[in-house]
Amino acid sequence: MKKIEQMNIENECNIALTKAKKKNKSILFSYTEQLNNIDPLSFYSSAKTLFQGERFFWKVPNDEMIIVGLGSTQTFKTEVEEDRFDYIDKEWNQLIQDAHIYNPFDVQGTGPVIFGGFSFDPLSMKESEWAPFNNALFHLPKLMLVINKQEVFFTINILCNSDDHLGILNHHLKIQREILETKFSKGKNSNIKQEHEMNRQEWVDSVAEVVDLLKKDSQLNKVVMARKMNIEFNDKIAAENVLENLWEEQHESYIFSLETVDRCFTGASPERLIKKNGDAILSACLAGSIKRGNTISEDESLGETLFNDVKNRHEHQLVVSMIAEVIRKYCRNVNIPEIPTIMKMRDIQHLFTPVNGTIKDDQISIFPLVKDLHPTPAMGGVPTNEALQIIRDKEKMDRGFYASPIGWVDYRGNGEFAVAIRSGLIKENEAFLYAGCGVVSDSIPEDEYFETKIKFRPMLRALGGKKL
Numbered sequence: 001m002k003k004i005e006q007m008n009i010e011n012e013c014n015i016a017l018t019k020a021k022k023k024n025k026s027i028l029f030s031y032t033e034q035l036n037n038i039d040p041l042s043f044y045s046s047a048k049t050l051f052q053g054e055r056f057f058w059k060v061p062n063d064e065m066i067i068v069g070l071g072s073t074q075t076f077k078t079e080v081e082e083d084r085f086d087y088i089d090k091e092w093n094q095l096i097q098d099a100h101i102y103n104p105f106d107v108q109g110t111g112p113v114i115f116g117g118f119s120f121d122p123l124s125m126k127e128s129e130w131a132p133f134n135n136a137l138f139h140l141p142k143l144m145l146v147i148n149k150q151e152v153f154f155t156i157n158i159l160c161n162s163d164d165h166l167g168i169l170n171h172h173l174k175i176q177r178e179i180l181e182t183k184f185s186k187g188k189n190s191n192i193k194q195e196h197e198m199n200r201q202e203w204v205d206s207v208a209e210v211v212d213l214l215k216k217d218s219q220l221n222k223v224v225m226a227r228k229m230n231i232e233f234n235d236k237i238a239a240e241n242v243l244e245n246l247w248e249e250q251h252e253s254y255i256f257s258l259e260t261v262d263r264c265f266t267g268a269s270p271e272r273l274i275k276k277n278g279d280a281i282l283s284a285c286l287a288g289s290i291k292r293g294n295t296i297s298e299d300e301s302l303g304e305t306l307f308n309d310v311k312n313r314h315e316h317q318l319v320v321s322m323i324a325e326v327i328r329k330y331c332r333n334v335n336i337p338e339i340p341t342i343m344k345m346r347d348i349q350h351l352f353t354p355v356n357g358t359i360k361d362d363q364i365s366i367f368p369l370v371k372d373l374h375p376t377p378a379m380g381g382v383p384t385n386e387a388l389q390i391i392r393d394k395e396k397m398d399r400g401f402y403a404s405p406i407g408w409v410d411y412r413g414n415g416e417f418a419v420a421i422r423s424g425l426i427k428e429n430e431a432f433l434y435a436g437c438g439v440v441s442d443s444i445p446e447d448e449y450f451e452t453k454i455k456f457r458p459m460l461r462a463l464g465g466k467k468l
Helices: 003-023 040-046 084-097 128-133 167-180 200-216 239-249 296-308 310-330 367-373 384-394 445-462
Strands: 027-035 055-059 065-070 074-078 100-102 113-118 136-140 143-148 151-160 192-197 222-233 254-260 263-269 272-277 280-291 331-335 341-344 348-359 405-410 415-419 423-427 430-439
Touching (some): 003 027, 040 143, 040 167, 040 239, 074 084, 084 113, 084 136, 084 367, 200 222, 200 430, 200 445, 222 445, 239 445, 254 405, 263 445, 280 445, 296 310, 296 348, 367 405
Parallel strands (some): 027 100
Antiparallel strands (some): 055 254, 065 143, 074 136, 113 136, 254 263, 272 415, 280 348, 331 348
């Protein structure tokens, strides 16, 4: 670090310390500078020893935004149920209200940022693998790398107490230098000991029961049923290797990773839930799917079949209607195409409709929109409350953060959340993978089972497993 930059950050830190002493309480000091190009995977992986259990990673499909966080200056988590979105919103606002923030850049995602997610359903059964995530979990990182449209920014976040000194700042700067000088070296993937599709026949039977419920109840339109598989490895799984594999194999997706304690929730989702940049709001409707073809002509034929399929178009329209209702609640100038297009991923293709609008009140944070959008009919069903109760009764598992909102929010109110599908939970030498499908009255249980097999593939491949 240049001498003039060292003097500047020390001066800003002293201002924060003075403020903390005057208020007689801890305040956040956040300092952002611009750097030369840095490899985000190297940054994430180089801190494995120092910050394992307190790292996160985020990449959007077009690579315009990459965020990597190391350590946790403050962790926000809660076991409250319906109010978990409001709780995180309130706690985050309270922290930044008195913060001393040095950020001369008018770039979204720079300055202090929290990253995390929410549980899918706080009222569902609880399983031990998800216990450390609570019903909401967000990290404010100690060190953060942001790559926005190829510009690189680095942020240090420190909680300053009234009796602190510059020693803690210099400690952060020393770690920063060490990490930035470390080169990424991908290790060996762990060997798989056993793959186990959990309760296959029981799940197929449950889907059949849901189909019967849908046929009997005209008010019930759709229920999304998910299942999981468990993979055991001979050695501890290196989360950074899985992330690297997702980067290489699912680069057109939202790639994310969120650690806590000895666990890492990671995946490559094709689906944006909501993005807020100033007064601009973007969302997406993704529902209805079919496999990819082995040839260009077969692939195009399958896409045409999907586009013209009555069941999938109905399923997609349920999502469009719900998301449109929420976006119109908060926005003006809402734009929604009348017909969907086909989104092609590596293993699967989906019906896709983008939604955008201009927010009516730019003082509203992104959290109320996340709260109202979750779960979309693509993840829960229609009507929502009835579908959720059937999921609790029939799935017999804890989705945890699977199919939930995961993303980031900065101190200016900008942010973005994806729907955490095509994902898995890593715990030492075990991985739990999740996949779901939309069930309607004319669904065929075995077909839905096959659809979930396709949706397991991205994470299974990233872990080194065989193709289902």
